[in-house]
Amino acid sequence: MGQPVIDRAFALLSAFDSDHRALPLAELAQRSGIPRSSALRLARSLVHVGALERLADGHYVVGLRLLETASLAPRGHGLRSVAMPFMEDLFHVTRQHVLLAVRDQGEALLVERLSALDASPVRYRVGGRLPLTSTGVGVVLLAFAPLTVQDHAMATYEPRHGDDDIRTPADLRRVLAEVRRGDYAFGRQSHPWRLSTVAAPVRDGDEVVAALSVVAPNTGFADAGYGPAVRATARAISRRLLHDGHRAIPLGGADTQL
Numbered sequence: 001m002g003q004p005v006i007d008r009a010f011a012l013l014s015a016f017d018s019d020h021r022a023l024p025l026a027e028l029a030q031r032s033g034i035p036r037s038s039a040l041r042l043a044r045s046l047v048h049v050g051a052l053e054r055l056a057d058g059h060y061v062v063g064l065r066l067l068e069t070a071s072l073a074p075r076g077h078g079l080r081s082v083a084m085p086f087m088e089d090l091f092h093v094t095r096q097h098v099l100l101a102v103r104d105q106g107e108a109l110l111v112e113r114l115s116a117l118d119a120s121p122v123r124y125r126v127g128g129r130l131p132l133t134s135t136g137v138g139v140v141l142l143a144f145a146p147l148t149v150q151d152h153a154m155a156t157y158e159p160r161h162g163d164d165d166i167r168t169p170a171d172l173r174r175v176l177a178e179v180r181r182g183d184y185a186f187g188r189q190s191h192p193w194r195l196s197t198v199a200a201p202v203r204d205g206d207e208v209v210a211a212l213s214v215v216a217p218n219t220g221f222a223d224a225g226y227g228p229a230v231r232a233t234a235r236a237i238s239r240r241l242l243h244d245g246h247r248a249i250p251l252g253g254a255d256t257q258l
Contacts, residue, residue, distance in 0.1 A: 005042075008034055012042055013051065013062065018125050022059040079210055080112045082244065083202070083237045087114055087212070090233045094226060096216040097122055100202075101130060101137040102209065103145060106152060108138040111210070120193055120217050133172055134163050136187050136199030137211035143179035144201055144208035150176065163187035184231055188218055196221040200234035204241045212237065 015023060015031035023031065029039035043060055046052040050065030083100055091098045091114040098115075101108040108130040115122070124130050132138035132145075133153055142153055154169045165187065166172050179185045188196040199213035212234045214226045 008032075008038070008042055009046065009051075012039060012046065013066075016062055018128065022055065022061045024059050028060055079202075079241075082240055083210070083212070084112065086233050086237050086240070087112060090212075090214065090229060091116075093229055094214050094216065094224070095119070096214050096226075099124070099137055099199075099213045099215060101141065101211050101213075103132070103141040103149075104129070106132065106149065108132055108135065108141050108211070110137075120195055120215075122195070122215055123192075131160065133157055134160050134166060134189075136163075136185050136197035136213040136215070139163070139166075139175060139185045139187065140179055140199045140201050140211035140213075141208070143176040143185070164189055184227065185213075186227065188221075194218045198227045198230050200231045202234050202241070203238040209241070210237075 011032045011034060012028060015028050020027075020031065025040055025043065026036065028043065029036040032039060034042065043052055043054075046063070047054050047060075050063045052060050053063045054060055079102065080100065087098050087100060095116045096119050097113060099110060100112040101110050103109070110124050110126055110128050110130060113122075113124070113126050124135075130138050132142040142150060154172060157169045157172055159167050163175070166175055175185070184198060184200045186196070186198050188194075194217060195215055196218050197213050197215045199211050201208040202210040202212055212230060214230050216224065216226065
């Protein structure tokens with residue numbers, strides 16, 4: 001039996017990323033692993049429903065229909081709409097990167113990012129995925145994730161550019177315990193840029209549904225007061241979620257395929 005059409009459709013859409021926003025058919029087929037003839041038929045169908053668009057030069061790009069559909073995701077735009085006023089306040093105070101992320105199985109997904117024009121570079125874009133084990137928001141989300149998710153992260157842990165204090169599974173276990181005790185995460189990295197971050201959990205009732213962070217240069221970070229500001233903002237978003245009766249994560253969670 002061949003691969004289900006829905007799987008092939010998502011494979012085709014997954015060929016796009018921040019460095020490949022417009023693709024010719026040949027590269028679309030190559031990056032998705034789908035034969036060219038099948039990729040062409042599938043691409044035409046996706047263009048027909050608006051999930052892809054075909055440019056005048058023959059390249060394909062992601063269609064606006066996907067943005068329209070994604071705007072209904074409660075863990076994305078629904079959470080973002082609640083958090084945005086508080087994030088904007090935090091951004092105006094810090095003038096750095098302000099990130100909001102949710103957990104999707106074994107990764108963090110960046111829901112929103114506010115960044116000053118002169119802020120230090122960061123690697124992640126809205127809609128992009130971040131590792132749970134080497135980013136501030138990721139570590140917070142992992143600290144409050146189910147034990148099965150944490151155990152999987154420990155078993156598959158590999159050092160990478162990220163938090164300088166997390167080099168081994170034992171380091172990761174210690175940091176997660178510290179996050180649960182203190183209700184926030186602090187991290188710093190030397191590569192590829194010298195940055196620090198502080199992150200705090202956002203709750204919907206008793207459940208941690210997101211993580212909020214500020215990312216800024218190492219110099220002066222400890223004296224800038226980012227920690228209290230991030231924690232206060234995360235608590236304010238949590239209170240609004242509770243007050244509005246808004247569930248950012250539908251019952252059932254996001255771990256069925258982990």
